[in-house]
Amino acid sequence: MIDRTVWGLFAALLVVLGAGFIAADWAQFLLVLALAKGMVVLGLLVLMRAGLVSFGQGLWYGLGCYAAGMAGNFLGVTDAFLLLALGIAASTTVAFILGFLLSRYREIFFALLNMAFSMILFGVLVKTSVLGSTDGFNVLTPTFLGYAPSEAALGDTVFLLTAVISFVVAVLIHWYLGSTMGFIGEAIRENELRVEYLGVSARRAVHIKLMIAAALSGIGGVLTAIAVGHVDPEMTYWTTSGEFVFVAILSGTGSVAAPFMGSIIFEVLRTYAYEYSPYTWQMLMGAVMLLVIIFLPGGLWSALSRSRKGEGK
Amino acid sequence: MAFAARCSAVMGSLATAAVLSASAICTPALAQDDTGPLRMGFVTFLSGGAAGPFGIPARNAAEMMIEAINAGEVPAPYNTPGIAGRQIEPVIIDEAGGATKQVAEFRNLVQRQNVDLVVGYISSGDCLAVPPVAEELQVLTVLFDCGTPRVFEEASYKYVFRTGAHAAMDNIAAARYLLDHMPDVKTVAGINQNYAWGQDSWADFTSVMKVLHPETEITTEQFPKIFAGQYGAEISALLVSGSDAVHSSLWGSDLEAFVLQGVARGLFDESQVVLTAGEPALPRLGRQIPDGVIVGARGPHGDLAPPSELNDWFRERFIAKYGDIPVYATYKAAQALLGVKAAYEKAAEAAGGFPTTDQVIAAFEHLEFVGPSGPVTMAIGNGHQAVQENAIGMTKYDEDLGRVTLTNITRYDQWCVNPPDGVSSVEWIKSGMPGAKCE
Structure with a gap:
């Protein structure tokens, strides 16, 4: 099912790759972080389409980060693809187990129960001195199917991997959202009772969506850990989860491309806010958020789709 | 990294180009010259719970010391203006936001703001996360306050030093x-x-x-x-x-x-x-x-500092400028800046001109210098970690x-x-x- 969106995503991949390879190293690094976090936000988008917001995405993200870090330090695994597989396995398995409970809740109860679980992981990590408690620990330099890039080529390799995975993941989620199971999400948001009468288990659908969101966050976590080279419990803290919700609202849920676009804009905005107003950067970010909520309640993506509709007239 | 012309053409098509000027994102690091100011990144908590007791006092001390060093007003042996003749130009950024954020901001300091060296970090998590990146980018980095002994006990670094004793x-x-x-x-x-x-x-x-x-x-x-x-x-x-x-x-x-x-x-x-x-x-x-x-x-700082001309000068000037008692974070910030000055000038003397980073590192290892709280020796961590x-x-x-x-x-x-x-x-x-x- 190669439709316009897939071609659009492919074009975006080419643009991102082109930009990333000629941009300065710091901008390329920022792009890696933005894409990795964009995947976590994409997971939130899947949930938000079903009317669910989670303040605990840091749980799945943190599991990915720590899976990558621990596999390197304790098992000697440095292959990026193996780390990705481990990260996905860790976050999805935990989501499968917790999903039996989480999928029974909706609205604020779902949001906060997610947060509660992420804070439990945070609490456990803080108590674990072998893992460096709040200081965390450094992640080993990754290899790629036997290829160990030089220090100079490492950034480019991680960037290439992140960009390609973002593209693949975006296409897969696009297909999923266009499938019957994908549309069930919107049906659950609108009227869960009817969904049940149609013969679909809403709980099961939410359970699956939760696991998809967890897998996406796990991938984002592994890629962040590889790129940054350090993991710490802050990655599971509720402020990190809050940041993902912030970006999700900033982006809007209009398209699978929105989280990546929103995430890139967020990282760029924040780094310049840091540079030009070191004392009031938080206030600047808050002001941007307020402006988006007031003038673009559908997120930044809605501005794009609105202008596109305008063209058609 | 390639040519700016090609770069701006591609960047123009990106959504982010609306936010940024394309040239800013693509400009490669400028070649460093030895005559202009020495650009120094200074990273300290400007917001959050650690800003009040540590971050802001450290920033105040850094600003005061940079002003005094540039003017050559610090007592001997630091009474020459600037660092090996070059004026310091500080770039101060907030340490808040966690280690992931700080790693990204460290890259931005070096690659976007083109600083020659970075002094900073109060949080131990940041002090563990930043050094591998400092090695990768080959930029001199001086940790001034963080406590964890793990920094130099679990790894060894060439470009990273800590002028404060560990916890x-x-x-x-x-x-x-x-x-x-x-x-x-x-x-x-x-x-x-x-x-x-x-x-x-x-x-x-x-x-x-x-x-x-x-x-x-x-x-x-x-x-x-x-x-x-x-x-x-x-x-x-x-x-x-x-x-x-x-x-x-x-x-x-x-x-x-x-x-x-x-x-x-x-x-x-x-x-x-x-x-x-x-x-x-x-x-x-x-x-x-x-x-x-x-x-x-956390060291012989503040009221615990032994009397010396440098200590009296530091205290008096700090109280006159800010009206506050200088607490330990101010001593540690001053100690880091004086350590940097001592290392650069020792290297400059040996090199007979402004030193390269490698020459500064050679001079910094096992360096003995004096701060407002007395003598400091870069004695452990292969000469990268201070004791006092x-x-x-x-x-x-x-x-x-x-x-x-x-x-x-x-x-x-x-x-x-x-x-x-x-x-x-x-x-x-x-x-x-x-x-x-x-x-």
């Missing part, structure tokens, strides 16, 4: 001081924040006590969460334990809250309280902290000065409270601190 000596000195002044102490309790700093401080302190005074009994260990602010239950537990001494590494608003609540409930009368990082809170607590509390300053003496004192409210001072000061030689090079501090303490040189 093991805080608790070694505190335990020695407690035993010097209370030799018959039998029971010890602890209240420390539930994060790496609090856990490590308590582990170090109890290990030292077990080595130096094996009959010590640990009655209770309380780990409230950081920024808890309310210590009712913990203080009850400490009171019930009836311990001879209470150890705490609390800092900032947590420490102030604990002192106010603990004094009101008589904890400070019942037990000898030891505050290993208590010094920055003293000016704010004033009369509210009783006399006779054992207080450390430590001093501990007791609070005493001085009516004439109208502030809390530290008296009964005992000084501990740098080799009495620091492990030898190449030995992990935890292992060194557990094995009974062999080779410790205490008078």
Whole structure:
């Protein structure tokens, strides 16, 4: 099912790759972080389409980060693809187990129960001195199917991997959202009772969506850990989860491309806010958020789709 | 990285181009020249809980020292203007936001803002996350305040130095001081924040006590969460334990809250309280902290600094400029900047011109220099980690000065409270601190 969106995503991949390879190293690094976090936000988008917001995405993200870090330090695994597989396995398995409970809740109860679980992981990590408690620990330099890039080529390799995975993941989620199971999400948001009468288990659908969101966050976590080279419990803290919700609202849920676009804009905005107003950067970010909520309640993506509709007239 | 022309064409098609000018994102790092100002990134907490007690005082000290160094107004041997003749141009950024953010911002400092070196970092997490990136980017990085010994014990770095002693000596000195002044102490309790700093401080302190005074009994260990602010239950537990001494590494608003609540409930009368990082809170607590509390300053800083011309100059100038008592973070910031100046100038002398980074590193390793709190030696961590003496004192409210001072000061030689090079501090303490040189 190669439709316009897939071609659009492919074009975006080419643009991102082109930009990333000629941009300065710091901008390329920022792009890696933005894409990795964009995947976590994409997971939130899947949930938000079903009317669910989670303040605990840091749980799945943190599991990915720590899976990558621990596999390197304790098992000697440095292959990026193996780390990705481990990260996905860790976050999805935990989501499968917790999903039996989480999928029974909706609205604020779902949001906060997610947060509660992420804070439990945070609490456990803080108590674990072998893992460096709040200081965390450094992640080993990754290899790629036997290829160990030089220090100079490492950034480019991680960037290439992140960009390609973002593209693949975006296409897969696009297909999923266009499938019957994908549309069930919107049906659950609108009227869960009817969904049940149609013969679909809403709980099961939410359970699956939760696991998809967890897998996406796990991938984002592994890629962040590889790129940054350090993991710490802050990655599971509720402020990190809050940041993902912030970006999700900033982006809007209009398209699978929105989280990546929103995430890139967020990282760029924040780094310049840091540079030009070191004392009031938080206030600047808050002001941007307020402006988006007031003038673009559908997120930044809605501005794009609105202008596109305008063209058609 | 390629050519700016090609770059801006592609960037123009990106959504982000609306936010940024394409040229800013694509400009490769400029070739560095040896005549312009020396651009120095300075990273410290400007927001959050660590900004008040550490971050802002450190920034103030850095600004004052950079101004004085540029003008050549620091007393000898630092009385030449600039660093090896070049003026310092600081770029100050906020340390808030966590290690992931700081790694990204470190890259931005080096690659976008083109700083020649970075001085900074109060959080131990940041001090662990940043050095591998400093190595990758090959930029001189000087850690000035963070405590964890793990930085140079778990890895070795070429481009990274720490001019402040690590945290093991805080608790070694505190335990020695407690035993010097209370030799018959039998029971010890602890209240420390539930994060790496609090856990490590308590582990170090109890290990030292077990080595130096094996009959010590640990009655209770309380780990409230950081920024808890309310210590009712913990203080009850400490009171019930009836311990001879209470150890705490609390800092900032947590420490102030604990002192106010603990004094009101008589904890400070019942037990000898030891505050290993208590010094920055003293000016704010004033009369509210009783006399006779054992207080450390993470080194011989502040009131614990030995008298010297440099110390007098530093204190007077700081008080005149900001109206505040200079607390330990200001001493550590000044120490880092003077260490940098000493290393660059030693290297410049050897090179006969402005030194390269490699020459500065060679000069910095095993460097001995003097800060406002006395001599500092880059003796451990293969010459990248500083050691210095430590001093501990007791609070005493001085009516004439109208502030809390530290008296009964005992000084501990740098080799009495620091492990030898190449030995992990935890292992060194557990094995009974062999080779410790205490008078």
